[in-house]
Amino acid sequence: MHLNSLTCHELVEMIKAQTVTAEEVVEHVFRRISEVEGKINAFISTFNESALDKAREIDEKIRRGESVGLLAGIPVAVKDNICTRGKLTTCGSKMLSNYIPPYNATVIEKIEAAGGIIIGKTNMDEFAMGNSTETSFFGCTRNPWDITRVPGGSSGGSAAALASDETILALGSDTGGSVRCPASFCSVVGLKPTYGLVSRYGLVSYANSLEQIGPMAKDVLDCAMLFTVIAGHDPRDGTSVPRRPCDYTKALNDEIKGVKVGVLKEFFAVGLDERVEKSVLNAVGILEDLGATCDGASISYLEYAVPTYYLIAMSEASSNLARFDGLRYGFTAKCEGDWNEVFSTTRGEGFGGEVKRRVLLGTFALSAGYYDRYYLKALKVRTLIKREFEKALSKFDVLVAPTMPILPFKIGEVIDDPLAMYMMDIDTVPVNLAGVPSISVPCGFVDGLPVGLQVIGGFFDEEMVLKVAYAFQEHTKFNLKKPEI
């Protein structure tokens, strides 16, 4: 049996019942990694030894009859912008290609406390800036469904690792769609939680006010399990919202009769691939079959969402990434001169093209004289868009839309057209601007390429989002289809 191809909920039962050991699970995962990594390139680093040590510890605990957590013995792949103490955390950048954090992100502590085993760090667009994983300093990750195509991004490594059974669970981060886009492109499940629900402590900031760490998994139940572990208040994150802990797996049942589903009209407009449209509308039909009441919903100002998102994200990024100067950690250019010259040369050599573009544009947008015209205006539009979502979500339990307007594209096909790249985020960025939760769940295939359905819920209503996604998945079973690698 290939243990690596199973799900978290299946494996946890088996490990706890001692029909398999955590050590075996980890071994299977690493065997799979060594088999397919040459083709996929999902990982930047893997931690074979420490993972096996942890697995043996868990097994020992189980043998002694001690209590183990919700994720006992389960391998978790972590996006490389989430800090792991003593282990390389590169953000897919030359700038941090040698950076070993002295501390763990809160989510890492939580996963380890729940018995999860960090097996490695996954590839990503440099500093999470991109939706194809092509901007990584460590080379592009390939889509397991077609290795000539991108896996989506920026959490492309995490999604590809799941789709190719190189891990059981994964963490991504979603600033403008970076969990949902690769989940959609790789036919896995990815949740962007309500802003403030998962601690960002230890997530290397790209755009602080927009992003959340999100669980990624092979099915909705696994996603809910990982989410249950990582969600919750963290005093180390000032934007973290105090809420009582919640077991999100309890919400899952396939009973969605009477659930009011709003189909976001504007998300089915120009730019949407007809094949994707058909697939998503078909999914809406299935939800109706399951007893949900589906109706048209509308979000105004959608045409401003992409520019608004990029203005805010780039502005925040220009400031967040200022700390990378080579003085205290990370890459330092070999350069003689005063600190100004060293900083400039280090940043010139350490950052890739897309990062520089965003830092420059963000710096411009925050400059005196432009601040009101760009940044402040973007904040105002953001408030309007947030209100639009609140309005729509007062009428519906969830809103549905395509996750991505297109199918996974060929590696190198779009990378030289930044504007076309940015426009692909049209269906995901509005959700980050609003701060509401959203999941991408597999909803079919077109010519062998995955399509994702996006289910958006009200603030802190992850239970509803997960429930609808779960009902859809249990009825369609797209999650069970595996790529041939």
Place this chain on the structure above:
Amino acid sequence: MATGRDEGLDVKIGLEVHVQLTALKTKLFCGCSANYRGMPPNTLTCPICLGHPGTLPVLNRKAVEHAMMVALALNSSISRQMIFFRKNYFYVDLPKNFQISQYDKAGGVPLSTGGWVEFAVNGEKKKVRIRRIQLEEDPARLTYPGTITTSSYTLVDFNRAGVALLEIVTEPDMETPEEAYFFLQKLRSIVEHLGVSSENMQGSMRCDANISIKGGARVEIKNISSFRDVRRALQYEIIRQKQLLRRGGAAKQETRHWDEDRQITVSLRVKETESDYRYFPEPDLVPVKISEEWISEVASKMPELPDDRRERFTSDYGIPEYDATVLTSNKKIADFFEECCKLYPNPKKVANWIMSDLLRNINETGIDVAEMSITAEQFIDLLKMIDEELISGKIAKRVLREAIRTGRSPRKVVEDEGLLKISDEKMIAKIVDEVFHEFEGAVADAKRDRKAVNFLVGQVMRKTRGRADPEITNKVILSKLEEK
């Protein structure tokens, strides 16, 4: 010297004072100890104050309360929200290459706006308006081996990075370096009385000064480390700008650096345009509401301020307002005075001795009041030695000077130097005999003219180094003259 007002020069001085909230145990946004003085460099740091990727700031609420106390004491109106902004600029002392600070534009509000400080300059009342007060993080401490302009490398100590700092900006209401000096004295006394910042810490209060003289642009002077140097730097700047005027020129807008060793200001950079700090709201810190209740709670815990203490000193101890003002201009001195008054029944005498002798000696020796080692008990012991006629007032002054200079107790000085007063009539008579023998002419004069007696008394004093009781000496000389 530019101590008085320069008529017609239209000197305008504004200050930007940075007050470290040294009473806080931890830094503004992380749990690191804020008590970095005397610690080896870069030992009080954590991923947060080193600006490691992925770390987030968490606001120290105590810092907000201490800041609120200062705002209340300066009559400044506290904003309803605590909003932080990022001030973006690249510099080696900023771990994140931005400083978490506050901003009064673009939807931001400082901690407080408006207010004033009233203080006395040479007996005259002066009021300086406060423009705003804001809370921010201190950058790392830079050391330039040699001087800032010649050093080939810079040492960075991140122990200071992230310590809570208040920026207090005044209106350009001061007209002389003296006024700036006394403003700072008063401000320091206030923060010390509040217990939020203590003066005996190097760099706990730092000051940048802005000065403009008729016709010239605003010049900013940075890196002034003591109040005395604020006065000196401003005096220097006034002379420099006056000379520019005399030559038909005018000061240009620039930032100058106070060179403590050479006691001059040197041009650091000429400001052609306003720096663009690209301020925007700090996304990692949600605005904190400051409720009316919170303000009154903080206000209710406020300790006595210098002005109230001055009033109390005049009413409780019956000392003149001038004395009370001088004594309360430094918390340690005010505390010292009160301790002394508990041990001694004559407050006016205590005040006189503190003001005319203790403070003068401290100033002359260049010792900081904070480092003064004499205790109230020792000081009162000295006054009691006078009362008990063990030493004369004149000797006491000498003893005090010596005690302050060497750190010995006054009694120890008296013992070591054998300064006890000679009141033994026989011993004095012996010395008078010696003097009479040496100065026969003077004795003859004194018999005719009583005024010449003083000369003979002086000679006895010379021989006893001032220890002979003057009254007894006088009596003995007169009776011996009678005998002759």
